[in-house]
Amino acid sequence: MKTALRPSVALLLIAGILGLVALAFAWAGGWLSPRRIGGAAIADALQDNLGKPEPGWRRAHAKGLCVSGYFDANGTGTALSRAALFPAGRIPVTGRFSLGGGDPLAGDGRNVFHSMALLFRLPDGEQWRMAMDHTPIFPVATPADFVSLQIAGIPDPATHKPDPAKLQAYLAGHPETKAFMDYMKSAPLPSSFANGTYYSINAFRFVDAGGASRAVRWQFEPEAPFAALDKKTLDAQPRDFLFVDALKRLSAGPMRWHMIVVLANPGDRTDNATIPWGAGHRRVDVGTLTLDRAATEAAGDCRDYNFDPLVLPRGVTASDDPLLPARSAAYSASFRRRAIEGPRPDALTQAGEGGAK
Template sequence: MPTPEPLSAGQRTLRLTAIALIAGALALAFAASAGWLTPARLTPGRIVDALQGHDGLHPGFRRAHAKGVCVIGEFAGNGAGAALSKAALFAAGARVPVVGRFSTGGGIPDAPDGRVVFHSMALSFTLPDGSQWRTGMNHVPIFPVATPQDFLAFQLATRPAPATGKPDPARVAAYLAAHPETRAFMAWLREHPLPSSFANGTYYSVNAFRFIDAAGTARTVRWRMQPEAPFAELDKATLAQRDADFLFADLATRLRAGPLRWQLIVTLAGPGDAGNDATRPWPADRRELTLGTLTLERATLEDDGPCRDLTFDPLILPAGIAASDDPLLAARSAAYARSFTRRAGEPAPRSALARDPSFRETVR
């Protein structure tokens, strides 16, 4: 093979210039995609910054739903879902392992349970082919905002003022005056009873998704996990007198006594039902199907539990389930990833539940 002729000084300069231009273009594109060149652009970092600004920076913890506990169990499909989705967990006789997490709303990891906030259930199903379905659900069937931009604005409007430690009433009032959907959410949370336990709450997907059957037909759906445990109302008037971790202690005690079960119920959208607006409930007369049973068998501390390093990204979906055009889904996915990156690089302090001797005893 002939030896290539050496490059002249001018050719070397041109080549180095081309490499620099390509590298610069890539950096420019990366910076633009990250929002660094457009500070007003909404980015995952801005959303996570707003969460930290709202509830404070707590290194090593999730920026939202900071207080939580892991749970372990399985899901058994009853076959009814196979007509709607080709996802393997809906086949008759299917049984798949589940890792989950119960949490309360907010970004303060040692917040007392006696607050009027929503309760959440997050689940990760592992299908036989190794794919996963992850879902984060709230006990409230609607969300306070419809878009990522409004979510950011809501966090900023309700951010505590440094001088008082409470949100600025004028700022909150101005936001609510312009957002009737948020007022409706707050009214729902205020007027409806809180479940007395994680175990007797119903948990809603809130966002819409699409189920896709074997023929490729897609249907817009929402779902909920409905408990077998009978509902009981939490007395809001006595919340301040309850133990700081009473919800989590109750869950662990119940699981030590035996498994807890929920039915997965899917609701099919009807004509005119919004698939892209989580603030709008669907009519109660929509068609529903029960697709199987979730059984949770034990709880474990998140500090070293199987849910610690899971993000319950709503866009981690198996074949047969797809995202709707709800803009919150992509924003949730990106913000969860950014939150995980931050906390993974921080020291991991012990959680409030790990420091509670009585709670540690119940999860052994």
């Protein structure tokens, strides 16, 4: 620096440089973009929709039951993906059954998502986590729509019920959500966690040993014969009947599902979870999931995991579905919050329905 700046000019220059760096950081952190959606905004929308935060609980699918078992791969999956889950052999599994909604003490007799989350412990420290629902489609296609739908369903402070006009206004602009609601109304609800089919919800990509990539969805199809709940008597069911049923069934014997990989046909949408792929797809049965143990969340080993659907092994990647990064970010926001709040005793433990233990 041969020629010296006047100190006042130099100070201004320094302030300008620091200001620009701070501004760039504020931009990166989203503070200049109030419309940018982060994981925390989705967790907020879920809490607002519930009417109050439930400290210590998942912000969605709060009510659950821990299960565990193993996956026996039959080897056929290795032609589709190099994932360490697929070579013939046995992989230990931790899982969780849950019901949709943020209320950890809600009754089971509700026409909501029945869900199965799985965590496969693969060799060399790899994991594959899945969070699946009993519906092949999802109510919204984008994170922004998810937030809007939650906000449309926020209970009115006076009536403690959502304002039907707000929901109608949302549905008017979202035929895909209306279609999902119609589907939920008419589709049979599995009578047990044991006899539901659980779908990957989003499309993913499988990468094989040669590096070839293909779009897939997958579903876990039960060996137990399907039976439907009578939706007219849902309200009359005991609060925890589905979870008590799962505990009872698992104490009598294991539950099994086949993991069916569904390969996309040309033209199938991979970026929109509201659109089913329909019939006429190649299906590959890659192995059998056996669940043989259950325990309440307090006694089991599933509560303190985040079933983030983007914890994926080699050979599996996300598709271009915008819901996938949003699910990952929102689950993490929920996990951050409930972790620091600390876990609470679950409904079954509170009611003394946890079985012999």
